[in-house]
Amino acid sequence: MVEDINFLLVGNSRLHWAEYLQNKYKFYHTQSNNKIPQNIKLNNLIWASVGKLPYLFLKKENEIKTKDIKLKNLPDYFGVDRALGCLEALKIIENPLQKNLLIADCGTTLSLTKLTAKGSIIGGQITPGFLTQLKSMEKYTKNLKAPKKYEIPLEDFLIRTEDSMLKGVYNSLIGVINLSFDQTKDILIMCGGDSELIGDGLKQYYKGIIIAPNLVMQGMISHFNN
Numbered sequence: 001m002v003e004d005i006n007f008l009l010v011g012n013s014r015l016h017w018a019e020y021l022q023n024k025y026k027f028y029h030t031q032s033n034n035k036i037p038q039n040i041k042l043n044n045l046i047w048a049s050v051g052k053l054p055y056l057f058l059k060k061e062n063e064i065k066t067k068d069i070k071l072k073n074l075p076d077y078f079g080v081d082r083a084l085g086c087l088e089a090l091k092i093i094e095n096p097l098q099k100n101l102l103i104a105d106c107g108t109t110l111s112l113t114k115l116t117a118k119g120s121i122i123g124g125q126i127t128p129g130f131l132t133q134l135k136s137m138e139k140y141t142k143n144l145k146a147p148k149k150y151e152i153p154l155e156d157f158l159i160r161t162e163d164s165m166l167k168g169v170y171n172s173l174i175g176v177i178n179l180s181f182d183q184t185k186d187i188l189i190m191c192g193g194d195s196e197l198i199g200d201g202l203k204q205y206y207k208g209i210i211i212a213p214n215l216v217m218q219g220m221i222s223h224f225n226n
Helices: 080-092 130-140 161-180 195-202 215-225
Strands: 006-010 015-021 024-030 045-049 100-106 109-115 121-128 186-191
Touching (some): 006 215, 015 215, 045 080, 045 215, 080 109, 100 195, 100 215, 109 161, 121 161, 130 161, 186 195
Antiparallel strands (some): 006 015, 100 109, 109 121
16 A cells, blocks of 8 residues: 555665655655654665665665666666656656757755756766765864755955855856756756755745655656556
8 A cells, every 4th residue: 555655765864755745745855864654664665875874674685776767778877866856857747849848956065967857867977965964074174064054145345254255165066067968958857865955045046946845756666657
């Protein structure tokens, strides 16, 4: 029964869950060292992984791998999360002009994946994500500390060091997407934990951006149900 089936994506920094509650799926995210959510039964848990597996007994036969995803020109070494996001985008995006789909997954990394309207992978780019960049500056410099709050300043040039870090990282991610997105040829879909943060910045340049934070988890559900 569908109410017995839940989903887990093991990410690089968090665990992403889809739990069936009250005739629909609820999406939420936990740290890898947190306890298993109360209503999750591991025997019926469908899972995929791009990060380090937590100390859980996950049934191997319930794992979704990249090679299981039916997309053209999809290498087996492609991240399963990217493949599932592509699968779901093809399903939900109305695309009468047959544009390419550009999926920006804003998580530990910002991964860009482009595919054709017919589901053939063109390729992609990967760059450090929002928090990864901030934490990297803290780790590799003497005087920079990652901000505790993530309110992006409106101004471009700031006095406070933390504000400067936030604006610099934010602009770097906006810039990567700007340089990769051609509105005349592509449809841009934003997903992942920072998709709303970064997507809001892009809306001032482009209309029609699709922000779907749980695109990959929805892709897991769609893949299983097919």
